[in-house]
Amino acid sequence: MFNQIKADYYRQRHTWGIYVVLVLTLVFSSLITANESTGGIMINTDSMSNFGIAHWSILTGLKSATLSTTVLLYIDIAIFVMVIGQEFSKKVYKNTLISGTSRLSFIVGKFATMLIDILGLTFSYYGMVMLVSHLAGRTAGASTLTLIRTWGLMTLTVAFFISVIFSIGVIILVTLSSVVVAVVFVILWPFLIAILANFSHWQWLKYIDFTDVAQAIALGTLKVESLWPYIGTSIGVLIVAIVGSAIIMQRKEL
Numbered sequence: 001m002f003n004q005i006k007a008d009y010y011r012q013r014h015t016w017g018i019y020v021v022l023v024l025t026l027v028f029s030s031l032i033t034a035n036e037s038t039g040g041i042m043i044n045t046d047s048m049s050n051f052g053i054a055h056w057s058i059l060t061g062l063k064s065a066t067l068s069t070t071v072l073l074y075i076d077i078a079i080f081v082m083v084i085g086q087e088f089s090k091k092v093y094k095n096t097l098i099s100g101t102s103r104l105s106f107i108v109g110k111f112a113t114m115l116i117d118i119l120g121l122t123f124s125y126y127g128m129v130m131l132v133s134h135l136a137g138r139t140a141g142a143s144t145l146t147l148i149r150t151w152g153l154m155t156l157t158v159a160f161f162i163s164v165i166f167s168i169g170v171i172i173l174v175t176l177s178s179v180v181v182a183v184v185f186v187i188l189w190p191f192l193i194a195i196l197a198n199f200s201h202w203q204w205l206k207y208i209d210f211t212d213v214a215q216a217i218a219l220g221t222l223k224v225e226s227l228w229p230y231i232g233t234s235i236g237v238l239i240v241a242i243v244g245s246a247i248i249m250q251r252k253e254l
Contacts (some may be wrong), residue, residue, distance in 0.1 A: 008109070
């Protein structure tokens with residue numbers, strides 16, 4: 001598994017795709033911070049106006065940037081395609097399995113690679129918010145320790161829940177052997193959950209509305225100590241997606 005992860009990062013270092021994704025992430029972060037822009041996909045007007053009337057500090061910038069991480073999800077789709085999508089579309093994943101790597105190790109390795117990539121990109125995303133806010137001469141809005149904690153919390157939260165959505169995309173990819181269907185699912189997930197929630201009013205849907213959790217924390221409507229049901233559900237989804245993908249691959253012919 002570790003050799004597979006090393007091979008994935010060797011390939012990434014020698015392709016332009018990962019650098020394009022990084023540049024897009026940093027440019028997007030810079031623009032929304034410099035222009036004091038707020039908003040993303042499936043964000044309500046009240047949430048945006050709350051930040052729009054506030055004094056814009058570095059802390060405000062971090063929280064506002066969290067509302068825009070729904071866009072970050074779509075930028076990170078390129079990671080999904082590069083790490084595992086290309087191998088399935090070209091069917092070269094069989095070479096890794098023939099070399100002796102188990103299906104479970106293969107899936108776990110791919111997920112670990114995606115998670116590390118997304119963590120790095122999300123960390124850079126918030127880091128650029130801090131840098132641009134500082135260069136703009138904005139006040140901190142909180143102590144340095146609080147800013148660092150917020151930076152870390154948001155990075156971990158956003159990266160984790162984006163990875164959960166991608167894990168579901170992986171099991172769809174493995175099942176249908178279609179990168180297009182898996183990518184379309186990832187794109188539509190926030191919309192489908194929001195539409196279903198509006199029509200059904202099922203309270204349990206909030207636990208699988210993975211794009212909404214970090215935003216709720218930023219807005220103060222969800223406390224960190226109340227995160228455990230969401231984390232527990234997400235871990236359950238991860239386990240089912242990873243183990244399920246390995247079982248499905250086991251039943252497929254190489």
